[in-house]
Amino acid sequence: MNTGKQMHAEIVIIGGGVGGVAAALSAASSGRRVVMTEDSDWIGGQFTSQAVPPDEHPWIEQFGCTASYRRFRNGVRDYYRRHFPLTAAARAMPYFNPGNAIVSNISHEPRAALAVLRDMLAPYVHSGKVTVLERHAPVAAETSGDRIVSVTVRSEESGEDIVLTGVMFLDATEEGDVLPLAKVEYVTGAESAAQTGEPHALPGDPDPTDMQAITWCFAMDYMEGEDYTIPKPAEYDFWRNYRADFWPDRLLSWMGVVPHSLQPITYGFFPDDGKSFSLWKYRRLIDRSLFADGAFESDLTVVNWPQNDYWLAPIVDAAPEERAARLESARQLSLSLLYWMQTEAPRPDGGAGYPGLRLRGDVVGTTDGLAKKPYIRESRRIRAVTTVLEQHLSPDCRPDGKSEPYADSVGIGCYRIDLHPSTGGRSYVDVSSLPFRIPLGSLLPVRVENLIAAGKNIGTTHITNGCYRLHPVEWNIGEAAGSLAAFAIERGVSPRAVREDAAMLTDYQQRLRSQGVELEWPTIHSV
Secondary structure (H helix, E strand, C coil), X not given: CCCCCEEEEEEEEECCCHHHHHHHHHHHHCCCCEEEEECCCCCCHHHCCCCCCCCCCCCCCCCCCCHHHHHHHHHHHHHHHHHCCECHHHHCCCCCCCCCCCCCXXXXXXXXXXXXXXXXXXXXXXXXXXXXXXXXXEEEEEEECCEEEEEEEEECCCCCEEXXXXXXXXXXXXXXXXXXXXXXXXXXXXXXXXXHCCCCCECCCCECCCCECEECCEEEEECCCCCCCCCCCCCHHHHHHCCCCCCCCCCCCCEEECCCCCCEEECECCHHHCCCCEHHXXXXXXCXXXXXXXXXXXXXXXXXXXXXXXXXXXXXXXXHHHHHHHHHHHHHHHHHHHHHHHHCCECCCCCECCCCEEECXXXXXXXXXXXXXXXXXXXXXXXXXXXCCHHHCCCCCCCCCCCCCCCCEEEEECCCEEECCECCCCCCEEECCCCEEEEHHHHCECCCCCEEECCCCCCCCCCCHHHHCCHHHHHHHHHHHHHHHHHHHHHCCCHHHHHHCHHHHHHHHHHHHHCCCCCCCCCCCCC
């Protein structure tokens, strides 16, 4: 690799989130030299800079993920076992869950995930096989015909541009940022039923601006009897009174809806509030009862709740000034939620407000208390060789109870089709799905020869993105993309040629199996 304003690697990975890290690990373990960029100073995406604990399927402890993803999960548990004073009972738990959360079997702090991911990459970084450029964002791309020649990234710190050249390029950004720069054909928003035939697609015309809500997460703990009330946020009066047409009460309330039924629900806050669903426990990062007395002053929880889903307008492909304003409004919503909880939230004892709620910026690596980046559920999506449709995995569309058996499978995943309220003013779409495969064709653009999608930007639809966007699936996609790039370079062919040649496809799939990637599911039920 060259230093200075140009840098070359066999594989250039733009985006250091879940898929990007998995891709870098896979490509480097295949002996290839890699440059991976990340626009924040924390690699890891959903796990870290977005502060979202893993959302996973019910069988994750036994099967249904790649071997390297399992190493990551084991690494998180080992991190706490090595460095923290656990209780004897917690230390003996084979499936230790630091946060003991409702949503995840391994809910943990973002900075723990960051430490594990950096450790996993360390052998390749130290040997020079992987170069990580943090705080570098893509700003331009050069193409020749149907190939990408280079991607230019800019340092947030110095403003200096670096031109990255390579044989293969992977877009592992959170929003598919390489696609418009390299003029790769892509889709945004919600397709119409006329386009896809999907039962839950939009009636009438498609809407490219109708995208899932983003969420600016934050971590907090609770110190009873103390006062950590933040200054009143600038947009508090707006958010305090905001109520969507499809919501049962003001957004800043303890009311919400059950996603799959859309029936109203009153949430509990702390686990002892007497309600069936505790928001405090929902995505809790640290359950202090699992640690020795005094190890933590309080539980830690992350706020990624319905009340701070920002759905007023999309940020993808918005004009720069509109994007900045919408991102700030999403931040204001999260700060307003915290301020409301500190000052006005109804308490079971008849009082109002929990001033002891303390914003914990140290947990997410910031001084302002909010996560480094908003949680992005929906990206630009490539126009792909294969587009995954709802009909491929909905139990209502699959009489045999099995999802589409893609012959070019490069992995598997499982999650409900889970769409949060959208910028089109629609409520949840939360419906059952069957355990599914990840088709190689969904990683491949219809035209560009040396670009591989490596994250939430694969060939799904607005609907199927709802189950392909979660942590273990994004990891599998990235791992398959990194392995494919390495395999194609080794064979001297394009990624599409690997799919189109039966013998090469078999060899590539065997390589995936040998590195611990499961390509099909055993017979199990829908979720």
